[in-house]
Amino acid sequence: MSVNEKAAPAAGPATNPTTATPAPEGWEPKIIGFACNWCTYAGADLAGTSRIQYPPNIRVIRVPCSGRINPQFVVRAFQRGADGVLVAGCHPGDCHYSTGNYFARRRYLLAKRFIEYLGVEPERLQVRWISGSEGQKFADTVRELTEKLRALGPQRRLRETL
Amino acid sequence: MEMEVLNLTAVGPAGPAFAAQVGAEAGTNAFSCYQCGKCSAGCPLSYAMDYQPRQIMRLVQLGLKDEALKSSTIWLCASCATCTTRCPREVQIAAVMDTLRAMARREGYPYKERSVAAFHRAFLNGVASGGRAYELGMILGYKLSTFEMFKDIDLGLTWLRQGKLKLLPERIKGSASVRDIFEKVRKLEQEEVARQREGRPAAHEGMEGHS
Amino acid sequence: MKYAYYPGCSLHSTATEYDATTRTVCQTLGVELEEIPDWNCCGATSAHATNHLLSLALPARDLAKAEQMGLDVVAPCAACYNRMAQTIHETKDNEVLRGRVSAVIGADYEGTAKAKSLLEVLAADVGPKVVEAKVQKPLKGLRVAAYYGCLLVRPPAVTGWDDAENPQSMDKLMTALGAETVDWSHKTECCGASLTVSRTDIVLKLTRDILDAAKAAGADALVCACPMCQANLDGRQGAVEKTYKTNYHLPVFYFTQLMSLAFGIEPYKLGFARHSIDPRELLHTKEIA
């Protein structure tokens, strides 16, 4: 620990978010999804039209492009109690606006590592390219993330304690 | 095959169950087959078979277990995998034939090709006892169980003269461990047959898992 | 280049000449072979025709030994190679299955060892150029039909080192030896293998098709890389000629025999006496041996 780092007792709120208290009975992980309108949202629609079943834990917010998804929205979601966040957009090269997802890729290469560095378990933030014809992939991604979150339990590291 | 009418509904739920079990054991999906006939066309042995390989897949799809397990096809298949190599639906047909042979043997179905089954039994007896194949013992064992006493005598003699057939079997030091393998597999198989008779699902790999 | 050598039962009985020439060829080409101690039979067709777990367990016992030796396995016999490759392929991403196999063989099988056929080692790893360099007596004028059989190259998902429909590795080796190969239609057509005992009639028909195709292509002889195929094509050739009133008189070499010959090993050491169709007559007329 550098000279500047003090081990002073936590002056903040009572509960220490890192102690893993077990999940409440019947707890279901809540996932906030940010999906770009042209590819992933269309992929999710395709999962619908193809009646591909997947866990109901995700709530999708539609944005014009993955380039629109500000990492601050992701931390806000964790702060407001999301257990997992999915950020999804077009495969590189397919972006309707041609470069939106290239910026998103750079931002989330950095943001994903930084959020993990701040102590959020790596599995909680998933970033995936899902095209308009990959309904199955959207459903599988949601299923995988839900199962991982069930194992991890509720997200307490950034959650706001009222 | 006589032209009697096959009542498909009479097969009942046992049909799809049979198809599913064959698929599980062979590690493939019998229902992907769209009966294109490419396997039968390329099979070097199909000219001698009562059912074409495609027709065996059809019997599995329709759940007609007895016809499939009583066929000569499953015994004449030399598992050369030409069918698996060329199948446009990536169905593992060679593995299905293996599965049906093993199923026929363990559930006591009469063998349409007795000699082929007899050969396999004789071959494995040699391996179980000494750990390695023993051609001479295998041929004698085969002849006893098929009463084809004088077949291939000439070839046998020339091979003996040329020293191709060893008089005594090559026993390996670890032949006990090989016998143990056979013993364990037989025990697992018997447990599985008993479990299936009571209708409980197949518990372990013994009965499925060609990946 | 060092391998755990798995001769297989045939190479200790009906195909000792294949075993001998394999050792001399590998020695000449600097491929070190260390025989797997106390190896057991791979179960061939009979095991997988009887019980699936048995067909994995028998090769697994040998593979586990190879893992102790820290070497990949080389198997001259196509059937043994295929059974090992199949075991590795099925247990590759399936710890549960690997666990069950280990329990049955009473030893730890991790699935780390790879299995290669001898032909792949010599044709791909060593390669025709190195082979050509070692040739002392090129097999000038000898026209051979390279017969691969089925298990060497099929199914591609499991073997995958040569084209399943029109393999070329043995052809390239033969041309490296100075011989001439023919392009013919039955390179990978099955010879009927173990049905030779229980349904000989079938094997006679299948071998006739193969011999017909080889003769039609103008081959002087066949060359193969599997004791089962050699036994059928060579051993049964007389019976085929009698049954179908045809005349081939095509000797059936092991590719290692021709390689040894080309490397200058004396012909009497190559086990030509053990062939049903005596190849020495052909070699005289071609002034090769």
Place this chain on the structure above:
Amino acid sequence: MSATFTDHQAALRDEVKKLLTDGSIKGFIGYARGRDSYHPVPAIVTRPDQVDGLILDQFSIFGLTKYLLDYIFEDGKMGIVVKGCDALGLGRLINDHRVDRNKVHVVGLPCAGVLNGEKVAKLGLGKVQRVTDKGSAFLVEGDKGSKELPKTEYLWDKCLWCENHNPAGADTLLGSEVENVAMKPRDFSDITALEKMPSAERAAFWTRQFSRCIRCYACRNVCPACNCRECVFDIADPRWVGNTVKLSEQQMFHFTRAFHVAGRCVDCGECERVCPMEIPLMKLQRKLQKDVIELFGNPKPFVPSEVEVLGQFRVTEDPEEFM
């Protein structure tokens, strides 16, 4: 043995007096004597007679560039003394179009490293008479005693791996350039140590740090990269971060500020130095620097460039992890 800051003090005063009297600058931002000889304070002089209040000593660590923001709408030029690291901060302000280079007269101060005032003060050497550079150490002579202070131990961390000892593009340079070599390679070992911790342990570490934050915004106010006209934390609608002192608000604040400065930080270390609660804020920024270097092949992200790190991309070379 390069010159110490004090050696240039007289030259600085003459320069400022000349600039003020001939009217080419309206004011000059420099250092003045603080409560003791170990803690100089920022000082802004506007008349020649105040210039003698300006000092330069080996403890002048303060980044002065942010004060320029108060004068961007004033007409006429402002003078400022800048070390190598401060020059990067000034570059940041210029690249962000917040400060116009033509309205600043830059006096460059070649720097061989700044002594950590808090550490030296504890040695009880009393009022400092003279500081001389002995190469691997500084000899500090005070009225109560004198001591040779090894640079690797008593300089600020950032000075050890600094590769920017001489301020580039200064209008006038005090003395001559010092040898521009880092005493030790840039060290991210503390960052990798944190990365290797299991996530629960690391979460606990950051919880201990952020729960001490009192949201005084000193770190934002001193950072040359945090130069927005209206800071997002001061805007009511949308309320990005609540202003109650609550751990999750502090976490959101520190994440947001760090990510706003990602790829733009000039590694001046001021945020960590000024934090009253001694939160190791540079462990946030240097983690981002390390990742930018590894991910985007940009060896020196802390040197301001034409386009921001996150304002550009490489189609094929950028790593692909989201397939």
Place this chain on the structure above:
Amino acid sequence: MRRVGVFVCWCGSNIAGTVDIEQVKAAAAKMPNVAYVEDNKYTCSEPGQAAIQKAIKEQKLDRVVVAACSPRMHENTFRRTVGGAGLNPYLLEIANIREHCSWVHPDKVAGTRKAVDLVRRAVYKVAKNVPLQRASIDVTKRALIIGGGIAGIQAALDIADAGQPVVVVEKTPSIGGHMAQLDKTFPTLDCSACILTPKMVDAAQNQNITLMTWSEVEKVDGYIGNFTVTIRKKARHVDTTKCTGCGICWSKCPAKVSSEFDLGIGKRKAIYVPFPQAIPNKPVIDEKNCIFFKTGKCKACQMFCPTGSISFDQKDELVEEKFGAIIVATGYEQWDPSPYGEYGYGRYKDVITGLEFERLVNASGPTEGKIKRPSDGKLPKDVVIIQCVGSRDEAKGIPYCSKTCCMYSAKHAILLEEKIHAHSYVFYMDVRTPGKGYEEFYKRATEEHHATYIRGRVSRVYQKGDKLVCLGEDTLLGKKVEVEADLVILASAMVHQNGASKLAQTLGISYDQNEFYTEAHAKLRPVETNTAGIFLAGACQGPKDIPETVAQAGAAASKVISLLSKPKLETEPLVAQVNEAICSGCLWCKPICPYKAIDGKVVKERIAGGKTIERPVAAVNASLCQGCGACTVACRTGAMNVLGFTNEHILAEVDALCL
């Protein structure tokens, strides 16, 4: 306080089946700002929309939430509904409780709980919506068609007919596409050249049509109504204004090369026109094989050219053109059957593909229509035709059915019998004859022309003497069969054009896993793409035959004509907007914008102390901005926003969903 109306749709049983409508309504009623809740069996139907308009007026609603299907389906419909009731159309939000909820979550309890959350998200967001007006921009009255096959030609003729100028860019030296290679066309057996060449000549002579052959689209910028397209006109080395197409040059040219048009069966010269009826009938020099380009000698063509049109130093030319609309009509390629090692394509000369047979049987083809076997030129007596080569084969080919092979194989069987009394054995799995007159055509092949149809895939083809033995199984008999053929024709699959995905990325349109371009809606908008102003026609969108292609070409042309005939174009108002009060003028948003819609500008401002100062701020050109929002994340202070998806909106949505 806002007065939000929430309209929950049953969608028949599609939503009501797995979402409890009453519970959703009850929950919606309690949400902030909600003044009115109503449900409707079919909200998108005429009565459904009328109910919304009635409620807006009666309940004085100032915002509307419709909980129904995906916004990508009916957002525009409901915007028109809301607009119809006098409310600004952008004061509307859609909750997707069908595709994202009822259709994918069978469990009614969880489905209902999710539906409530999705409605709450829409209610929280709509509270932050502000009225927006659509801007209008002018339209470049000119269309671009990429691809000069029958699809491109037909679309060009229709657009030109409507009096609008159109440019056709064709990659090869002549228009005509694959249709020009065909001999006869099913189901009427009329000769392809006889129905195609007249259209090609019309296209060449039409004043409104500019043909740019031997050219490719290099770069596309801009958006609907205002595309700027950079076209690479490859060096032809022939001055088309002087050349009369007399043909002396290619008769004198010594370099003989395998002809791509004749698929290697025929030869062409280094200076060539692909086929006799080529339009424009002006040759190009193939630099790779021209002796001059290789060795610097020869120049025979230049010597003999009566009009001196040959110029070896001609360079590629990049031309920039403005267009209002684009039709992609790039067509298909025939699948290369080499992965089928078992059929010996490429190993046995007499195993050819369907297109190669078209060149053999074509009167203007390399063999003047004589069906001569490539190996020895003999006329084949027994011909095997193998269907589904590559198609319906996940293992080595492509999973889908190529739609046209059954019909053209029947045609080949008829032609073989008609012309040389050859007997065809057609190995098939299913004979698919869905079109008008198609089944009758197949009947003719079997009844009148005695083609033998054998149900079963061929497993292997091998050479035996000078015959090709085909091993199959007649699955209807259950017997193995063998046919010793003189010629084997592989009905090879129809796959995407080479480089299809690269062109899609240049245009910014999406494509599926088989690299066919994705239409806006499979049933309702087959010739449009999700990128406004770009349309599709023909096989580039999926395998299809000529009748369907021509129909699509007409449809795409009509879409373009209606677009270009509008005086002005209304643009989406959902674009970026700068809050100049808090913008620091750092302009880090500027390098992000792919449309270069952001620039700096100076604003004057009085500050404390009465002084007016000038400071830089960002400025968005609303007509260039497409509303992607990538710039908003670069704006640290939040001054840059995207209308319809502002920071306020998304933060509200996150909060709503996390309650």
